[in-house]
Amino acid sequence: MKAVVYQGPYEVAVEEVEDPELKHPNDVIVDITTSCICGSDLHMYEGRTAAEEGIVFGHENMGVVSEVGEAVSTLEEGDRVVMPFNVSCGFCQNCEEGFTGFCTNVNPGFAGGAYGYVAMGPYPGGQAEKLRVPYADHNALKLPEGREHEDAFALLADIFPTGWHGTRLADLQPGESVAVFGAGPVGLMAAYSAKIQGASEIYVVDQVPSRLEMAEENCDAHAIDFREGDPVEQIIDAHGGMVDKGVDAVGYQATDPADVDTDTEDYAYDPAKENPAIVLNNLIRVVRPTGQLGIPGLYVPEDPGAPDDMAAQGRLGIDFGKFFEKGLKCGTGQCNVKQYNRYLRDMIIEGRADPSWVVSHRVSLEEAPEMYEAFDAREEGVTKVLLEP
Numbered sequence: 001m002k003a004v005v006y007q008g009p010y011e012v013a014v015e016e017v018e019d020p021e022l023k024h025p026n027d028v029i030v031d032i033t034t035s036c037i038c039g040s041d042l043h044m045y046e047g048r049t050a051a052e053e054g055i056v057f058g059h060e061n062m063g064v065v066s067e068v069g070e071a072v073s074t075l076e077e078g079d080r081v082v083m084p085f086n087v088s089c090g091f092c093q094n095c096e097e098g099f100t101g102f103c104t105n106v107n108p109g110f111a112g113g114a115y116g117y118v119a120m121g122p123y124p125g126g127q128a129e130k131l132r133v134p135y136a137d138h139n140a141l142k143l144p145e146g147r148e149h150e151d152a153f154a155l156l157a158d159i160f161p162t163g164w165h166g167t168r169l170a171d172l173q174p175g176e177s178v179a180v181f182g183a184g185p186v187g188l189m190a191a192y193s194a195k196i197q198g199a200s201e202i203y204v205v206d207q208v209p210s211r212l213e214m215a216e217e218n219c220d221a222h223a224i225d226f227r228e229g230d231p232v233e234q235i236i237d238a239h240g241g242m243v244d245k246g247v248d249a250v251g252y253q254a255t256d257p258a259d260v261d262t263d264t265e266d267y268a269y270d271p272a273k274e275n276p277a278i279v280l281n282n283l284i285r286v287v288r289p290t291g292q293l294g295i296p297g298l299y300v301p302e303d304p305g306a307p308d309d310m311a312a313q314g315r316l317g318i319d320f321g322k323f324f325e326k327g328l329k330c331g332t333g334q335c336n337v338k339q340y341n342r343y344l345r346d347m348i349i350e351g352r353a354d355p356s357w358v359v360s361h362r363v364s365l366e367e368a369p370e371m372y373e374a375f376d377a378r379e380e381g382v383t384k385v386l387l388e389p
């Protein structure tokens with residue numbers, strides 16, 4: 001089958017790889033109909049991880065079941081399904097308590113597993129024609145037959161639940177104000193989730209005009225362009241004070257506004273402008289005393305491409321004194337997709353939510369190399385790319 005294969009920093013290729021096979025009676029094989037390129041894939045693409053050449057990318061996957069293991073009891077051939085990016089067993093202590101993003105069985109020595117991601121277990125990704133799904137009764141969420149809501153349902157694998165998770169980590173309540181740093185797909189979904197959950201005011205911080213426009217149009221958010229000045233000061237001026245809650249949808253590759261050349265319209269990621277702690281410190285400044293931060297943005301314990309030796313060890317210059325002084329709280333960690341995906345699916349079916357507006361491109365699998373390059377360059381108009389084998 002054809003699959004998107006990592007070749008080294010800034011290079012992927014569509015190659016022929018072996019078809020997946022059933023390895024356990026609880027497995028199913030899924031014929032992929034849609035797989036997404038994720039911002040997290042860019043960490044590997046840019047060579048910022050220990051990913052080895054040959055890994056098949058793709059942790060956001062949906063399709064139709066084509067083969068069923070003999071122990072699978074809730075799925076059959078022809079079922080349309082979407083898989084959480086988390087691979088989880090369903091029966092370890094963390095899974096039983098709902099923390100499927102931190103399963104202790106699927107990836108020995110590490111809390112959590114995922115498809116097509118470095119250090120997340122032996123599970124090839126789904127940017128391919130087929131995918132093996134382990135613990136399938138647990139990991140595959142059934143969808144209505146046909147192609148309706150294909151784009152929206154594809155986002156249930158990761159970004160819609162992860163955006164929702166960011167607001168829950170922050171314990172956002174109806175009527176509260178919130179600042180979301182980052183208007184990539186997860187940040188936009190966090191702002192959209194805040195709107196659905198009844199936030200009174202939503203501020204979204206980024207530098208890419210098209211993304212900020214999407215936040216305004218689809219999330220009723222106030223756009224904060226950090227190229228125009230200190231985003232914390234902009235939010236406080238617009239809101240009349242600090243906000244109740246904050247969400248970090250950026251992570252460790254954050255751009256320092258102080259290093260941005262405002263005379264150009266070049267929004268491409270530049271390691272020289274990186275400040276891994278800038279978003280966390282801005283959230284500490286902008287959230288009111290006793291408020292709460294949600295941090296679904298990715299941070300890593302080791303970063304070979306970090307701007308300094310401390311950051312390379314996952315140690316950041318956080319203003320913890322100010323965090324303590326303000327009595328702030330925070331929640332961190334990757335999304336436990338199964339906590340949310342069933343409910344978000346039903347909201348889509350009933351017309352209560354439709355996150356598909358974030359999708360900018362649906363292209364063939366063969367176009368993956370070009371779309372990785374465009375997405376990594378933060379090209380205008382490239383927000384969420386869906387691949388169709």
